[in-house]
Amino acid sequence: MSDTDSREVILEARELTREFEGVKALDRFSFKLRRGEILGLLGANGAGKTTAMNCMLGLTLPTSGDLFAFGKTLEAHRIEILKKTNFSSAYVSLPGNLKVWQNLTVFAQIYGVPKPKKKIAELLELLEVAHLRDRVTGQLSAGESTRVNLCKAFLNDPELLMLDEPTASLDPDIADKVRKVVRRVQSERNIGILYTSHNMKDIEEVCDRVIFLHKGKIVAEGTPDQIVKKFSENSLEDVFIKIARSGDLEA
Numbered sequence: 744m745s746d747t748d749s750r751e752v753i754l755e756a757r758e759l760t761r762e763f764e765g766v767k768a769l770d771r772f773s774f775k776l777r778r779g780e781i782l783g784l785l786g787a788n789g790a791g792k793t794t795a796m797n798c799m800l801g802l803t804l805p806t807s808g809d810l811f812a813f814g815k816t817l818e819a820h821r822i823e824i825l826k827k828t829n830f831s832s833a834y835v836s837l838p839g840n841l842k843v844w845q846n847l848t849v850f851a852q853i854y855g856v857p858k859p860k861k862k863i864a865e866l867l868e869l870l871e872v873a874h875l876r877d878r879v880t881g882q883l884s885a886g887e888s889t890r891v892n893l894c895k896a897f898l899n900d901p902e903l904l905m906l907d908e909p910t911a912s913l914d915p916d917i918a919d920k921v922r923k924v925v926r927r928v929q930s931e932r933n934i935g936i937l938y939t940s941h942n943m944k945d946i947e948e949v950c951d952r953v954i955f956l957h958k959g960k961i962v963a964e965g966t967p968d969q970i971v972k973k974f975s976e977n978s979l980e981d982v983f984i985k986i987a988r989s990g991d992l993e994a
């Protein structure tokens with residue numbers, strides 16, 4: 744991303760640090776996400792990706808640093824910001840005892856979605872899970888549950904979307920469809936998406952730009968192509984392995 748990029752900054756972290764009992768999960772982490780951009784957050788297990796998303800969702804308080812969304816501080820404008828935000832995580836489940844349509848209806852009410860029935864039907868079709876409408880959510884397979892979570896994430900037509908490993912438990916066919924849906928929603932609605940995945944094919948196909956985190960610090964940033972060239976590797980996967988094994992190397 745060049746400094747001359749004039750698109751609206753919809754999410755910004757400045758010197759974000761989060762310590763857990765002396766361990767820095769995030770260490771002066773700064774970045775900007777612009778409208779219309781899909782930004783990949785990459786890094787090995789424990790690099791700090793989930794902590795970063797949790798801070799941005801207000802689920803974890805940073806030890807220091809500032810977060811801004813739509814030009815306002817998250818601290819003072821949390822409710823207003825969260826109305827325009829949504830997220831989906833492979834590791835956060837919807838209430839298991841409710842049927843799929845009940846869960847989505849509850850969340851549609853929370854978000855104040857106009858014409859919720861129509862919206863829910865459209866999203867179930869979009870994610871190809873309309874046949875699961877009357878199933879108990881807790882009995883869904885991991886891949887089914889991931890797609891229902893994505894329906895929840897699109898319910899309020901978010902302008903800022905955080906997707907934490909959205910293809911983690913999907914078979915290759917469904918993963919491909921989900922990537923295309925994410926791309927389509929991003930381009931039709933010009934929203935900003937923060938995206939994590941351990942699947943480098945996902946990242947290369949979906950993300951405009953990526954940030955590599957290692958021990959809470961940024962060690963590389965750029966388009967997937969730029970990063971592969973900077974590290975003199977053949978693929979993003981090779982870069983990932985190189986950083987995971989010797990993350991103090993900066994490109």
Ligand SMILES: Nc1ncnc2c1ncn2[C@@H]1O[C@H](COP(=O)(O)OP(=O)(O)OP(=O)(O)O)[C@@H](O)[C@H]1O
Nearest residue numbers: 763766767768786787788789790791792793794795
């Ligand atoms: N609540 C917590 N208490 C203590 N340590 C924590 C807590 N949450 C995260 N950590 C630590 O912070 C670091 C970053 O964890 P985080 O979950 O953000 O990594 P991640 O990049 O999302 O990893 P993964 O790819 O495995 O999901 C890890 O060392 C982790 O053990």
